Amino acid sequence: MSPEAVSAPASPEAKLAMAEFLLVQENMAECAERALEWLQQHSGVTKALCLAVDSSQKQLIALAAVGWDEQEPADFMLDLTDRQHPYVAALFKNKMVMLRGTFSDPRAAAAPYSPDTFAAIPLGGGDQTAERRAVGLLIVNPASARTDPDLQWLNDYMMPVLRRRLGTSHLSEAERSLRRERTLLYNILNTVHDPIILTDTEGRLVISNRSAELLFGAREEESEGRRRAIALNNMFLSAALSRHAIEDVSLDSRELLLADPADGSDLFFELASTVFSDVHEGTGVVTVLRNVGDLRRTTQELEENYRRLRLAEEEVRAERDRLDLIISSVAEPILVTDPEGKIVMMNDPAERLFTMPKSGNLEETQNVQANDINFSSFVSNLFLMSEGRQHHGGISLVDPEKSTPVPVEAISAKLISQQGELLGVVTILHDQTEALERSRLYEQLRLVSEALEEKVREATAELVRQNEVLRRQHMELQQASQLKSQFLANVSHELRTPLNSIIGYTRILMQGISGTVTPQQRVNLSRLDANAGRLLTLINQLLDITRIEAGKMAVTMAKVSLSTLISEVLAEVEPLILQAKLEVTQKVPNDLPEIRSDREKIKQILLNLLMNALKFTPKGYVNVSATYQGMQDRLIVTVADSGIGIAETEQEKIFEDFRRSDDSVAKGYAGVGLGLSICRRLAVLIGGKITVNSKLGQGSAFTLTLPRAPKTP
């Protein structure tokens, strides 16, 4: 406010507005400032300063100042003990004083300063009856304004108000603090969801929080239903609290069913009351209602929780069943051990080894105990090992029933939780019996195999050796065979050469080439010739037998007409037939099929048979017949005679080498007995056979059987 401002005496309205303001305004600084401004406007005051004693009664503090320009004394204060200071002195004089030049005092240097004269008016100083000193000081300039009626009015009216304010300022502060604490307490109480009630000893409600008010606090505007619910709640509460009081339990908890005034639903509370005593307020009861939920929701939640629990339980059970199934489906014994080494789970194969027998059999029990000890020590090894989650090695177990050793290969693994905690140990046992048995058998097999190999080696060596012997023998035999063949060839050649001379010269003599021959000489020469012929036959037969025996008799297969061949043979022996004077016939069908055989061999056989027949038949007949047996696809040639016959005992012998029937010998028949044996050999050589059917004295029938075609060689 500028000092030049025009002041005018205060109107009754201005005084009324100021009085109202002072009544309503509680802030002293505001009051002081407004009062100084009012003085500037109405009582010619240009400069003013309002000071007040602080609540501690030790200092004089500037409350407000006007008209000082830059020297605004906002934080100006003086110590009340400084009695020399004109302001403090003025305060203690308790009546208006004039101040002049006092502001040059160095101790007042900090105070607003002016060389003008000031009037210092103690506040409350107008109260003549009071012994109390003034509570403040009003300093105005010019000092002449001190007589202004408006200033007098303000001093008369405001100062008592100000004085009261100053005097009670300390109390008001305490009151505000209390109110703040109270508000805080309420806030705290309200933030608590549970209703809280404080009642006095008569059961009257003293304090309640907002939750409690909702249940128990009736308001005018509320509906009928609500009010009734609240009334009922109050009734129940009172009953509960009085019962409380009667039963004289200081600390108790009980249940209380109330209705929610909002929707009438049941609310279930647990009541907790505590009796308290206060020096000022006396005793009371603090009751806390803990909402244990409305029953329905609780039930639902309970059911839901139970359902979840069951589901979880089922899952766990299913998981466990699966695990059991897996474990039991494994044929190898599996054991799960807890960290103390106790077996907590095992499958059937493991139970066979580690479960005490029901029979109580001593040996079985001991076996199981031994197994337990061996297994435990193995597992404890794993526990002892700090590093490594797995451990494997052999354990010697025993079959409890059979008492036979069961060597096993055990593999143990630690079960470690996600938190790294050891949960247990899983152990799988591999039965090594079979493996050991297998390796034992394998070893045996290997030994046998080796022995066998050795034998095979020896046998092979022996074979090689024998082979070599055989090869040599074969070579020797071949040489011998060659030598024999050569020998035979030589013998044959050497025998024939002189025989050629004998026969040759005999013929020359017989034909009279060397001169006339007497009849007797001719007979003798004939005999010589005949014997030479027999010798030749013998030589030929011997050669034939050795050739057949040596396998050197060649067989030449070709088409053969038996009827033609038979005629040819008969023609060749014609001289003998004529000589013998026998009835010689042949019976050969026209449709006799051709056969495939060796013509010369058949011819030799037939000649031999026919000559034998002629030779051993003194009288009667000789018949040659041939038939084809389609069933067996073979031809049969029979040379039958009415000769001397052969005894049954002789019938097989005649086919042996150098054999003749005793009768033929006895009766002086010539021959060495090689003919039939050669015939039989030749017949076999071309796939046929010769049989005889004869009766001594009644003739013989020799049968040559030939296949129509030789069997595939």
Next chain:
Amino acid sequence: MKKKRRGLILVVDDVADNRDIYTQYLVHDGFQVALAGDGQEALDKAAQLAPDLIVMDLSLPVMDGWEATRRLKQNGITKHIPVIALTAHAQDGVAETAGEAGCDRFITKPCPPDELAREIARILEDRPGRSKTQGA
């Protein structure tokens, strides 16, 4: 002795008895006979005398009968002369080898001289031109 009109027969044999027997008989039977004791001699005589038929033993010194026959049959002058192999070798295969060497007939010893003479006559009669000339 009969007239010499039946042809010249060369008898080749290393055994003197044989040469004697066949000579006596064939001469008696009207043949002219020349003799040789080995294969080489046989070749020489054959070339020299041009016989009508050769009776050839096979086992011969100097040159065997097979070789001699082969050469005779290779020679243009002697190849037409019939050769009868007459041998004491009776084992299988000899007749075949003789045939291969060029022999026209194969006879095994012992062979009576009359039979040989009949065989020679038969062969010579099979060659009509020759016998006709001889006969005329």
